[in-house]
Amino acid sequence: MLLTEFISGGTTALESLYPTKEARTIVLMLCEHLIGTKSYTHIVEPGYEIPKAKQGALEEGLARLVHGEPIQYVTGECEFCGLTFKVNSNVLIPRPETELLVREAIKIGSRIYRMRIPYGKTAEPVRILDLCTGSGCIAWKVALSVPTARVVAVDISEEALAVARSQDFSAQLKETGATAPQFVKLDVLDTEQPFDFGEFDLILSNPPYIMESEKSVLRPNVLNFEPASALFVPDEDPLVFYRAIAAWSKRLLAPDGKCLTEINEVLGAQTELLFRKAGFSTTEVIKDFYDKNRFIFYQK
Secondary structure, three states, rough: EEEHHHHHHHHHOOOOOHHHHHHHHHHHHHHHHHHHHOOOOHHHHOOEEHHHHHHHHHHHHHHHHHHOHHHHHHHOEEEEEEEEEEOOOOOOOOOHHHHHHHHHHHHHHHHHHHHHHHHHHHHHOEEEEOOOOOOOEEEHHHHHEEEEEEEEEEEEOOOHHHHHOOOOOOHHHHHHOOOOOOEEEOOOOOOOOOOOOOOOEEEOOOOOOEHHHHHHOOOHHHHHHOHHOEEEEEEOOOOOOHHHHHHHHHHEEEEEEEEEEEEOHHHHHHOOOOOHHHHOEEEEEEEEOOOOOEEEEEEE
């Protein structure tokens, strides 16, 4: 089978689920992952024949895509902040919007590090806590990017923590001298349980925040495949995780510490008010590149 034929047929097969351009991009991603072709191979080599030994895997992958499974689960990986993360159906697929939170976190963490340079060898490392870590994408990126960072990342799901711990950035750790995050099982909603890791300079979180009533606007590839426990909150209490995050932050944040948490865009004002009422002196809703409320910055 010609590569051009597979791409054309695969794109057509996915058009009931995705816009044509996106469907084509997904098929190209599948081909790149399974047979090593590039997005332009079919253009510069129109006569490229798919190796017979690979045709079965391509057809199987396409069948999963037609069923609605996200391409990231089919390939088992996702690009985020310049790194390739392992993902499966036990964790959310990292979103481009979350990269904004990570970039801001790296700026804050690096600023804290620079302020401590004059203390030399006695300088404290930058302590960072990641609540609801999932795949560990936030925790790993800040650990690799903020000098001296010591990252603790928590999640209630053992399956998610297994994915987070399995991320292989050994080369980056060696190159940067960074320390890998420590992943800990914790129910974020139980704010009274022991947690003996000291205070943190930076607390980050991307908790479940989609209301049950918003399910109808989600694509089937999200609704039917990504873990519901990491996505949804009840309509009658949509800020349940933010109350818990506020409590953890009050308990664990260093006096000059900073916090960032991703939010539901339609609940920006209510979420900011929650943190203000919790006693945080500075709160600010930050918008994303679509001008939507994306995360909240807050500090004591």
